[in-house]
Amino acid sequence: MDTTQRDPGAAGRNSGTGPGSLPSSTDSLPSGTGSLPSSTDSLSSSTDGLPGLTEDVLADDPMTQFARWMADARARSLPEPTAMVLATVSGDGLPRARTVLLKAHDPEGFTFYTNRTSRKGKDLAANQRACVVFPWFAMGRQVTAEGGVRILSQADSEPYYRSRPRQSQLGAWASRQSQVIGSRAELDDRVAELERRWPPPAVIPMPDFWGGYVLVPETVEFWQAGTFRLHDRLRYRRHGGGWVVERISP
Numbered sequence: 001m002d003t004t005q006r007d008p009g010a011a012g013r014n015s016g017t018g019p020g021s022l023p024s025s026t027d028s029l030p031s032g033t034g035s036l037p038s039s040t041d042s043l044s045s046s047t048d049g050l051p052g053l054t055e056d057v058l059a060d061d062p063m064t065q066f067a068r069w070m071a072d073a074r075a076r077s078l079p080e081p082t083a084m085v086l087a088t089v090s091g092d093g094l095p096r097a098r099t100v101l102l103k104a105h106d107p108e109g110f111t112f113y114t115n116r117t118s119r120k121g122k123d124l125a126a127n128q129r130a131c132v133v134f135p136w137f138a139m140g141r142q143v144t145a146e147g148g149v150r151i152l153s154q155a156d157s158e159p160y161y162r163s164r165p166r167q168s169q170l171g172a173w174a175s176r177q178s179q180v181i182g183s184r185a186e187l188d189d190r191v192a193e194l195e196r197r198w199p200p201p202a203v204i205p206m207p208d209f210w211g212g213y214v215l216v217p218e219t220v221e222f223w224q225a226g227t228f229r230l231h232d233r234l235r236y237r238r239h240g241g242g243w244v245v246e247r248i249s250p
């Protein structure tokens with residue numbers, strides 16, 4: 001059967017002229033309302049002073065390499081260098097993403113803290129797979145890690161909770177994170193009530209609905225901007241008991 005008869009748009013899509021055709025690249029979009037200039041070409045200038053991303057300079061394991069890049073991000077005083085976009089998937093398969101702060105990184109993985117009854121907490125209870133992205137635009141770098149998520153025990157979460165300011169500890173109690181609330185006043189009233197419940201110097205216990213998670217990576221990709229879109233992408237992938245590094249096309 002001649003499929004082009006059943007799909008009159010096909011010829012146009014192939015030639016790029018008929019209905020349903022799309023411009024071949026976002027660079028060619030008209031400069032009307034809603035279009036934005038492409039900026040990744042200029043990212044390469046933000047890598048000035050940084051070594052190139054080549055196989056020979058990589059650490060043997062991705063968490064050591066991540067520690068080096070995090071140190072570079074801190075040294076450059078990037079805004080919120082520890083902020084990472086955390087993507088999770090709900091029990092019924094819906095993807096969602098939000099920013100959280102990385103609070104620790106070690107050979108096992110990336111640790112963050114949150115409310116366990118929040119949307120992300122529910123997603124992670126249903127589906128222990130996640131992805132994090134560190135978008136270090138100002139230095140032309142990005143790190144992406146994918147893997148499984150381990151729930152940190154309450155005992156292992158406690159030291160970080162204790163290190164937080166008293167008001168933040170109360171905030172963890174006050175916020176029924178991700179639930180609809182009637183007003184800002186409702187939240188402030190709850191904080192005031194909690195302050196009466198635990199007046200200083202009373203120790204504020206750690207909520208049992210709050211704690212840490214460790215993303216244990218199966219892949220970690222290091223991306224560094226190059227000129228004219230010829231970026232460098234090197235990805236560690238677990239293999240046997242160690243890691244292999246693969247170069248990915250930009």
Ligand SMILES: Cc1cc2nc3c(=O)[nH]c(=O)nc-3n(C[C@H](O)[C@H](O)[C@H](O)COP(=O)(O)O)c2cc1C
Nearest residue numbers: 080083098099100101113114115118119120121178
């Ligand atoms: C820079 C930044 C850092 C944040 N850090 C955290 C964090 O460490 N933990 C957290 O639970 N929410 C953090 N948030 C708030 C989350 O982005 C999000 O609004 C909240 O966790 C609820 O997400 P959810 O409804 O998808 O569960 C941060 C937001 C920003 C913008």
